[in-house]
Amino acid sequence: MDNLKILGTEEWCRFEEMGIPAIKARVDSGAKTSSIQANKIKVFSKGLEQWVRFEVNPLQDNRSISILCQAKLVDTRNVKSSQGISEERPVVKTHVNIGGNIQEIELTLANRDTMEYRMLLGREAINERYLVDPSKSFCQGDISDEELEIKYKPYMPEKSGLTIGLLASNPNLYSNKRIVEAGEMRGHKVVFLNVEHAYMKLDASTPEIRYRGGNILDKFDAVIPRIKPAVTFYGCALLRQFDTLGVYCLNSSDSISKSRDKLFASQLFSKNDIHIPTTGFAKSPMDTKDLIRMVNGAPLIIKLLESTQGKGVVLAETNKAAESVINAFKSVQTNILVQEFIKEANGQDIRCFVVNGKVVASMQRQAQKGEFRANIHQGGAASKIKITPEERKLAIKAAKVFDLAVAGVDIIRSNKGPLLLEVNSSPGLEGIENTTGKDIANIMIETIERKLKYSL
Template sequence: MNKIIVGSDEWCNFPQLKIPAVKARVDSGARTSSLHAVNIVSFNREGTPWVSFEVHPLQNDGKTTVHCEAPLFDKRKVKSSNGATETRYVIKTPLTIAEYTWEIELTLTNRDSMGYRMLLGREAMGGKMLVDPNTECLLGEPSIEELDQYYALHTNEKTGLKIGLLASDPSLYSNRRIIEAGQERGHEMEFLSVKDCYIKLDGEAPEMHYRGGRILKGFDAVIPRIRPSVTFYGSALTRHFEAMGVYTLNSASAITQSRDKLYALQLLINNGLPIPTTGFANSPLDTEELIKMVGGAPLIVKLLEGTQGKGVVLAETKKAAESLINAFKSLKANILVQQFIKEANGKDIRCFVVNGKVVESIMRTAAPGEFRANIHMGGTASITKISAEEKRIAILAAKTFNLKVAGVDIIRGSNGPMLLEVNSSPGLEGIEGASEKDIAGKMIEAIEKDLKYVRTND
């Protein structure tokens, strides 16, 4: 084919994706091409990896949405123009420009902060194009009337709620399931990256901004799923959404209280909830007394900042316990020393509480050689029936922190059930996999109930 002469930007068509017109920045300095995409979810279709995503093809227009699906070609790390590196999904799809069509690779990424919804890189142009950087749209551009006609069927009129998922990784099972569950119930779901949000503090008009300067507005609810490593910043963002009048499924104060392990245990005890005997001290001189306090070895040592089984160590002998405790103290680490409940036999119960009800419970069993039940460390999970007392403990534990959604971990000791931990961002993979229940949907239902939203198709 003859080489096409193009300007610094041109309108492109992706027939397989059903995107008839998207304006692209033509950039021979960029190697790969990218397309603006949100709500990106990978899945399997007949044993083959695919990816679904939504495209807002017109700049500054969030209402026009095209839902796309394509076979997944690759995942690769790409360095953007601002120097940041991110892992992106890659698809192959035909590109039509002028009267020519050929297949190109496209990486999928949120380009809200960019001036164009698409970037056409040199790999896609190779051998087919010549660029005249001093011109624009040499191949023509559609009129406003033509764009309206193209996308008439893709304009979303608001029928459901607008819900943001405030988290760090859109590819995590739990985050993908929450997005899916909200969309299935007719809501507009948007993933909001914690690191890309920033705050405008203003007594009259507080604002939440997103990368590139976009102001986040119009949200009915936000679901915070804050990683422990970003608890301070994530809670600050959650608190700011609350100040703007946005409903949050878990409040900032509930999240911060549950994350402070020592304070959390104090609150639980004050509410009469049973926990394993726990000690906390600062001076190395008190190590021996601390060990006696919890019944001697074996015992558990917990870092106050740990989560998901990380920073939790079993000391099987008194000597090992002394060495471990003193080593942590020498590093200025805050630790709890806790009674080891041997009769639990490497098992615990995860109760998933939503809006004051236990919606499902699973028994988690530790992997061989492990003392703590954790599916992230090779443990297994199965549905279990809990007693009335265990249900009471789980519900009261969530209520203690005012958590609308909580994962409550309980162990069965010789003197009855005891509370181990309350998680404000419980994972869904283990409990949905074991129960085959739509737990993510229960979370969306909780929002609907609290906001008194009635689904029109019910």
């Protein structure tokens, strides 16, 4: 025991054979095998032997440094992750240097982009060599940020902008053109990607996204999703694939999916103590009368679950009219929500634009004469407004419920205080930029830069 060295819960490892000058590892005696972050894994033949080629991003939250490695493939093994998910991983052998002590260990190659550490040092690598003191870190020597920068200077690419994909459907929309313009103004390459022109290769070893014509989309640092409701399912599938490839998505597929499901969204709001107009949902026409009474009777709002930009939203001014409309929708198996009508709002609502947990702009929208709901897409008017602290808090909390980095949050003022109407995961920029004079597209690009630790 006396000759065993001490490890802390985290240590620096060096892999001279693979050309990795330093990588921070989480020491975990509860894990049997060691693993290292790897992507673009490709098995190939070298003489009569099988080898594996892969790329390692050794520094957390820094995809600009990528080291191409290769090693002899010794096994392919099913490994259970900390979430209990089994996956097949290539296994290689290589020498590791920990504080000047060199030994041969096995490493499984795994996608650790979502993990805090780029490497995990398991008990097979430390048995009979080390003791672990969980109260300490870097017992075998720490590396300062300055030293790390010197070690990785040869690997740092020449300063250039990010490559950002804009995943949408129409390149000519104001919002999409503004995002491209803002990105390019900050020195980045912004590529428009039509959702329906991209397709995926689902494979544990070499997952891919390809674009019409067969081009492989493997050079993107980030993706800005602006997915229209009609392609939500496919667009979110693409975002999951980009995430698998280690590409930062400004809004995640899970966030978008939740925000697009109006029933689920309403349930989440209730669960998180976010006040909304009283809302009802029922399946059977036998419950229609009580459903109407439950939301305080007519006038009331009837909306399709997949409605957007005011489409699929109906005002029923009497109980009889409401009953007829509700039962008509139900007769064709269409899911709807029935919602309390806030008369005192006088056709006004507030759109708050939330980016990275802050309200960066807000405007008041006024419905045109004869309409019950404000919608600038259908002729409504907009004006700049100063929101109250309570409204600001509500907007930020609503975006956070879905974990949306970018959100358009719609609020209505009522006698009961501010009420949340809905949260839009692909909010338009034209109305709010023109009304407030704020360069929101630029703020979105800056958010990506901060997330990827990119500086001009």
